[in-house]
Amino acid sequence: PPIGKLCRAAAMMEGEHDFKAFCAANSSVKTTVRTVYEARAEEKESVFAGEKVREIDFYVTGNGFLYNMVRTMAGELLALAEGRRTEESLRLAFETGNRNLLDKTMPAKGLTLVSVDYGYDLFGKEK
Template sequence: MKRYLITIQYLGKNYCGFQKQNGKPTIEQTIETALEKLLKVPTEIFASGRTDAGVNAIAQTAHFDAETSIPASKFPFAINQLLPDDIKVTKCKVVSKNFNARFDVKKKTYQYRTYVSKVELPILDETSYWLKQMPNIEKMKETANVLVGEHNFKAFMSAGGQSKTFEREIFDIKITKKGNQILFEVCGSGFLYNMVRIIVGTLLETGYGKKTPNDIKQAMELQDRTKTGYLVPAKGLFLKKVCY
């Protein structure tokens, strides 16, 4: 029996999130069903974390244990024949039996995609959030600097979050303009429920002059969700990288 680490890419729009839910389509259930067909035994996967309904991944990771003659290098080709077009395994390797895809994570990077246009653009709109006007990028970067570091991020968690502790460390926030697209990348030790999407909504509100960096400092000090930004749609969010 060996432990394998797989990297998974998926589009989340047709799924009710990553984690298994009774009677609902999820990423985890779809992969485990394919694994059972391939390996001929029920096989459970353990991911780096859950993504919510509609959220995408460029490089989600998960481990599982299996006895198989399929070489790790050939495993993506084998399982991808059993997976739908919107979920694919891109890499596979053997790891230590002590390795844990969730608990060994050192940091994660999420990317959020937006585009600026007077009208909705159907192709971009599939996986990006439509902005009708260009926000002030320098103002957003100024606010991003307030968020970098170790802080209590309770003000950036949606109601319904299960976390009992709210301290997290943000290592870096990058905001990049590429043509009519604005890309946000948030790298951190871990994230609260909807935290990245609220961070992006907050940055956009400062970019449009609705809030100031000082407003966000106060919101963090007060741990007041009502004083941070709105929750941007799930479709623009991608889990980009998991580091161990």
């Protein structure tokens, strides 16, 4: 997938949005509004089984995440880059909360939690 399309779509996910379309259907959370501080895609070369391969990493930071939210975001980025979805369908998904406007949820096995930052240490002191 073209990295430029991925970066543009990731940028659309930044900011405060209602991520209702991005969470599991049976979610019982009080609000699906979340703020994504940063969403970015990076292209890298790595070695897998002795072969050079192209790798695309997706990084997202925010004030909280819904169940399946990041996996659905990643699936939507891939769908946009491959032309199965459009930036307009992403915009409408945010506007309407309609999950059917989005592509598949990516499998969990590719997801890696890099860090957790609560904005204070465990003893309640601000950072």
